[in-house]
Amino acid sequence: MADLKCTIAGIETINPFWLASAPPTDKYINVVRAFEAGWGGVVWKTLAVDPPVINTSSRYGAHKDGNQGILGINNIELISDRPLETNLEEIRRVRKEWPDRVIIGSMMAVIEEDVWKDLAKKIAASGVHGMELNFGCPHGMCERGMGSAIGQVPEMVEQVTRWVKEAIDIPVFVKLTPNITNILWSAEAAQRGGADAVSLINTINSIITVDLDKMAPTPTVDGKGTHGGYCGSAVKPIALNMVAEISRNPETKDLPISAIGGIETWRDAAEFLALGADALQVCTAAMLYGHRIVDDMKTGLSDWMDAQGYTSIDAFKGMAVPNVVDWNELNMNFDTKAFIDPESCIECGRCHIACEDTAHQAIVFDVAEDGKRSFTVDNDECVGCNLCQIVCPVPDCIEMRDVPTDKPYMTWPEHPLNPIKAAT
Amino acid sequence: MGHRPVTSKGCGHASPAEINANFADLHEPFSGLQAKAEASRCLYCYDAPCIQACPTSIDIPGFIHEITTGNNSGAAKTILSQNIMGGTCARACPTEVLCEQACVLNASDEQPVEIGLLQRHAVDHLMAKNEAHPFKRAESSGKTIAVVGAGPSGLSCAHRAAMLGHDVVVYEAKPKSGGLNEYGLAAYKMVDDFARREVDFLLGIGGIEIRHEQRLGDTLTLDTLKADHDAVFLGIGLGQTNGLRIEGEDMGGVLDAVDFIEALRQSNDKSKLCVGEDVIVIGAGNTAIDAAVQSKRLGADNVTLVYRRGEAQMSATEFEVDLARTNGVNIRLWSAPVEITGRGAVEAMKFEKMTLDGDKLVGTGKHYELPADMVLKAIGQKMDTGPVNGFTIDGNKLTIGDNFETSVAGVFAGGDCIKSGEDLTVQAVEDGKQAAHAIDTYLGGEG
Numbered sequence: 001m002a003d004l005k006c007t008i009a010g011i012e013t014i015n016p017f018w019l020a021s022a023p024p025t026d027k028y029i030n031v032v033r034a035f036e037a038g039w040g041g042v043v044w045k046t047l048a049v050d051p052p053v054i055n056t057s058s059r060y061g062a063h064k065d066g067n068q069g070i071l072g073i074n075n076i077e078l079i080s081d082r083p084l085e086t087n088l089e090e091i092r093r094v095r096k097e098w099p100d101r102v103i104i105g106s107m108m109a110v111i112e113e114d115v116w117k118d119l120a121k122k123i124a125a126s127g128v129h130g131m132e133l134n135f136g137c138p139h140g141m142c143e144r145g146m147g148s149a150i151g152q153v154p155e156m157v158e159q160v161t162r163w164v165k166e167a168i169d170i171p172v173f174v175k176l177t178p179n180i181t182n183i184l185w186s187a188e189a190a191q192r193g194g195a196d197a198v199s200l201i202n203t204i205n206s207i208i209t210v211d212l213d214k215m216a217p218t219p220t221v222d223g224k225g226t227h228g229g230y231c232g233s234a235v236k237p238i239a240l241n242m243v244a245e246i247s248r249n250p251e252t253k254d255l256p257i258s259a260i261g262g263i264e265t266w267r268d269a270a271e272f273l274a275l276g277a278d279a280l281q282v283c284t285a286a287m288l289y290g291h292r293i294v295d296d297m298k299t300g301l302s303d304w305m306d307a308q309g310y311t312s313i314d315a316f317k318g319m320a321v322p323n324v325v326d327w328n329e330l331n332m333n334f335d336t337k338a339f340i341d342p343e344s345c346i347e348c349g350r351c352h353i354a355c356e357d358t359a360h361q362a363i364v365f366d367v368a369e370d371g372k373r374s375f376t377v378d379n380d381e382c383v384g385c386n387l388c389q390i391v392c393p394v395p396d397c398i399e400m401r402d403v404p405t406d407k408p409y410m411t412w413p414e415h416p417l418n419p420i421k422a423a424t
Numbered sequence: 425m426g427h428r429p430v431t432s433k434g435c436g437h438a439s440p441a442e443i444n445a446n447f448a449d450l451h452e453p454f455s456g457l458q459a460k461a462e463a464s465r466c467l468y469c470y471d472a473p474c475i476q477a478c479p480t481s482i483d484i485p486g487f488i489h490e491i492t493t494g495n496n497s498g499a500a501k502t503i504l505s506q507n508i509m510g511g512t513c514a515r516a517c518p519t520e521v522l523c524e525q526a527c528v529l530n531a532s533d534e535q536p537v538e539i540g541l542l543q544r545h546a547v548d549h550l551m552a553k554n555e556a557h558p559f560k561r562a563e564s565s566g567k568t569i570a571v572v573g574a575g576p577s578g579l580s581c582a583h584r585a586a587m588l589g590h591d592v593v594v595y596e597a598k599p600k601s602g603g604l605n606e607y608g609l610a611a612y613k614m615v616d617d618f619a620r621r622e623v624d625f626l627l628g629i630g631g632i633e634i635r636h637e638q639r640l641g642d643t644l645t646l647d648t649l650k651a652d653h654d655a656v657f658l659g660i661g662l663g664q665t666n667g668l669r670i671e672g673e674d675m676g677g678v679l680d681a682v683d684f685i686e687a688l689r690q691s692n693d694k695s696k697l698c699v700g701e702d703v704i705v706i707g708a709g710n711t712a713i714d715a716a717v718q719s720k721r722l723g724a725d726n727v728t729l730v731y732r733r734g735e736a737q738m739s740a741t742e743f744e745v746d747l748a749r750t751n752g753v754n755i756r757l758w759s760a761p762v763e764i765t766g767r768g769a770v771e772a773m774k775f776e777k778m779t780l781d782g783d784k785l786v787g788t789g790k791h792y793e794l795p796a797d798m799v800l801k802a803i804g805q806k807m808d809t810g811p812v813n814g815f816t817i818d819g820n821k822l823t824i825g826d827n828f829e830t831s832v833a834g835v836f837a838g839g840d841c842i843k844s845g846e847d848l849t850v851q852a853v854e855d856g857k858q859a860a861h862a863i864d865t866y867l868g869g870e871g
């Protein structure tokens with residue numbers, strides 16, 4: 001069994017799996033149940049100065065596939081709605097009862113130095129291992145000048161991070177909002193402010209569905225709805241890209257990353273680690289399936305590591321980063337073609353109609369005299385787009401085969417047909 | 425498949441509760457959740473093999489996709505636009521040899537998509553809504569068409585002809601419409617008076633009048649029909665049955681299986697129906713299976729289905745043969761009927777063991793006897809040629825041209841009385857639909 005122990009921003013954790021700041025980490029009982037289930041750490045639900053916020057009734061909405069499978073959820077919940085001292089007392093208790101697990105505090109406040117510093121000190125005094133600054137909440141709190149209202153302005157990110165670093169001496173994680181045009185601006189701002197790590201992503205602004213009877217967005221509160229934060233499996237591709245951007249940016253490549261966004265399986269976890277994450281946070285998957293979801297994450301990750309010969313997470317962490325490049329660095333001379341295995345083909349025709357209607361008319365459909373349907377790729381027409389392989393329902397039936405070539409690696413800037421190159 | 429208690433208490437004495445259980449739906453309908461889950465298994469094939477395997481060419485992946493999006497009414501319209509009796513077909517089609525047999529999932533060792541049950545889900549949804557009829561009639565052509573027989577072929581023809589703008593009068597020999605949907609299909613396939621409800625739904629198109637107890641060949645003549653209408657469609661089915669032609673066939677207790685089933689289908693209280701204690705069913709088709717299973721479910725002690733040849737030659741589908749076995753029907757193969765014995769009423773039946781000599785079926789000279797107080801004959805039906813005297817007939821079926829026209833000009837035919845595909849409800853519906861288009865062309869329309 002590969003060892004899943006790892007370290008982020010100097011904090012050791014028995015495994016990289018933490019619960020993100022959200023309902024699963026809202027109070028003593030949830031967190032204790034998480035630790036019993038095997039989670040390595042939690043980021044406590046975000047705290048602010050009293051009086052606590054008040055939440056609406058009707059809070060979550062879902063984006064589902066045709067078979068009731070949940071692709072993503074959104075929420076219009078605010079931060080912790082319980083008194084600060086109640087939360088701190090519970091943090092102290094869990095810290096004592098679970099000494100080998102990590103607890104990170106999470107906080108937000110209006111943009112006033114004293115308020116940030118006082119609150120940071122109070123929470124740090126409860127014994128948390130680190131502090132996460134919630135600059136991400138995209139609904140409700142931002143209308144009060146908190147959350148993403150700060151996270152979207154790099155100067156404010158830098159300023160507040162610096163205030164908190166001055167106030168406390170535990171590691172500071174800056175939680176970034178994805179509701180920006182370039183994640184590097186806020187990541188670099190956090191780094192300038194002295195952040196020990198960044199956590200990303202928080203939820204994405206969204207209207208998840210429209211109730212066509214009430215003619216209002218869901219979740220619907222007395223006939224009205226508002227945009228909420230989108231998360232879960234569907235946001236993973238967005239999170240992966242943002243994590244990769246920070247990992248491969250020369251300015252931020254050494255900034256530790258606590259990756260968040262749609263992690264549901266060990267494979268998701270491995271992908272984030274390969275793109276340079278140091279540890280991981282999960283919210284939606286736990287909300288949908290319970291804390292037990294971590295079992296598969298742990299056993300699956302360590303089985304895969306064993307099979308690959310990786311003895312620690314450090315052994316493969318960031319390995320995919322050098323292979324994430326700008327489009328202009330891709331090899332224009334590379335060629336791949338679809339190959340359909342006639343043995344495993346079940347003759348559904350999905351590849352044919354996809355290519356015929358929307359791609360390159362490269363899959364020839366024949367019906368033999370005995371009624372047998374056959375689908376064959378016309379190599380002259382196939383551009384290697386992968387669409388047929390994507391729509392094929394049979395695993396491994398369509399293979400994309402690389403075409404051997406003598407041609408050199410040639411990028412678009414070097415390409416003879418590039419008009420800009422031609423001009424120079 | 426629902427497994428229900430099948431008890432036997434002798435002649436027709438199953439309790440009302442047992443009867444209710446035994447004659448409830450053979451396949452429980454899907455719940456909304458089951459339908460969505462099953463629909464999501466469909467791969468949405470292109471030019472799907474299942475469509476080609478359906479005699480009425482329903483866009484199966486299309487309607488199943490509509491179910492996945494919660495568009496059940498749209499799914500029903502997709503079905504009904506090709507097959508106006510999609511409700512009966514969903515219940516009665518031998519899908520295991522039609523659409524479901526062609527499902528590409530079979531190739532990957534998976535169960536095929538349950539197309540029949542999904543079809544039922546969609547059509548039942550639409551019919552339960554009781555809304556305006558989903559199809560509209562074209563502008564009136566001013567022409568009228570006579571349809572003889574209110575079975576699936578006749579009604580399908582009438583509906584499509586009405587859609588195309590013609591007025592239709594249906595002449596039906598029996599007091600009720602539906603043909604074998606009403607009188608022949610097994611009771612547990614057509615619960616809750618579905619045949620009648622479907623006819624009512626179909627007539628919602630308008631422009632169709634049904635006149636019952638009008639038999640072509642009695643007072644009603646072809647000449648009158650031709651004089652009163654611009655075209656005639658014959659959907660008269662197979663009105664007669666084959667006999668065993670053995671000693672004792674006229675004895676009490678010896679019945680045609682179709683008559684037995686008809687009585688059962690028309691009975692208001694099946695617990696009062698009389699079935700033998702020892703029932704012998706002669707035949708190997710789905711009618712034989714239906715008669716045997718329904719006898720057993722009515723409470724017969726012993727039901728034995730006897731066939732001259734082996735299981736491989738039985739025309740009933742594998743599903744139907746399994747259904748008989750799981751209902752406790754004994755199947756005796758390689759046995760030819762020799763004689764029915766008894767004093768006035770049947771008491772026993774004698775058989776000769778048969779074997780193959782090369783390809784030829786021959787007697788072995790060995791005989792045996794089975795006790796019986798009821799014998800049901802299900803060895804095939806044939807067309808009553810009386811009403812179609814003078815038509816060209818080939819192999820007991822009306823000869824038709826490419827356009828469903830018989831040898832008599834202006835007279836078209838479809839369903840069991842012609843040779844198109846198998847004698848199945850779905851084929852009859854397709855024949856009626858195609859014949860309506862042919863008649864439209866004949867009357868100067870666009871087909």
Ligand SMILES: Cc1cc2nc3c(=O)[nH]c(=O)nc-3n(C[C@H](O)[C@H](O)[C@H](O)COP(=O)(O)OP(=O)(O)OC[C@H]3O[C@@H](n4cnc5c(N)ncnc54)[C@H](O)[C@@H]3O)c2cc1C
Nearest residue numbers: 573575576577597603604639640661839840847848849852
């Ligand atoms: C017992 C039994 C079980 C069956 N089970 C199935 C099954 O499970 N699935 C399946 O797909 N198929 C089944 N079939 C076959 C199916 O019922 C037929 O293929 C189908 O009904 C044929 O339709 P049709 O319109 O040609 O004839 P029919 O349904 O026979 O209708 C003919 C109509 O014409 C009327 N008629 C006849 N002669 C005249 C006349 N001279 N004048 C006026 N009216 C007349 C009759 O009264 C009847 O109403 C079964 C058949 C039988 C006998």
Ligand SMILES: Cc1cc2nc3c(=O)[nH]c(=O)nc-3n(C[C@H](O)[C@H](O)[C@H](O)COP(=O)(O)O)c2cc1C
Nearest residue numbers: 020021022046075134202231232261262282283284
């Ligand atoms: C109901 C709900 C409440 C949340 N509340 C907070 C919060 O108080 N503080 C915070 O930093 N993030 C909050 N989040 C965001 C999550 O911590 C996490 O960043 C996001 O859901 C993406 O991860 P996931 O895809 O694993 O859910 C919340 C998310 C949800 C679903």
Ligand code: SF4
Nearest residue numbers: 355382383385386388
């Ligand atoms: S890879 Fe794209 S172009 Fe090539 S056959 Fe498949 S769908 Fe067509």
